[in-house]
Amino acid sequence: MFFSDIFNTQRELDKIFNNDFFGRTTFARGSYPGINMFEMDDKLVLKAEVPGLKRQDLQIKLENDVLSLTGEMKNFEKENIRYHRRERRFGTFNRSLKLPYRIDPEKVQANLTDGILTVTLEKDENSKTRTIEIQ
Helix, strand or coil: CCHHHHHHHHHHHHHHHHHHHHHCCCCCCCCCEEEEEEEEEECCEEEEEECCEEEEEEEEEEEEEHHHHHHHEECCCCCCCCCCCCCCCCCCEEEEEEEECEEEECCCEEEECCCCEEEEEEEHHHCCCCCCCCC
């Protein structure tokens, strides 16, 4: 009984979120694109999933310790179709990530391969941790 109630609730929620009103708000649910951020070899690396996008569809900005990724996933499907399931996202998106430290803006590299955007950043020399001798 318990699980059938859960499945019924899930079906009802699917009906609500699969109608045209919610279907047009393409990036309302969750953060898009999915991004992993990690350190490797003294560099900060971000990997974002952006399937189907080209370089010209994306823009990366770095301001102080915030990196912003903006883009547009174009919808190539006709407007007058009735969806039975709609999971592919389209529309514009903007992700802003606070970085763990300041970055040297002259040493940022970005590469787009097979739908994965890789951004490699180096720590700003002035923001590296250093030990201060007490006088």
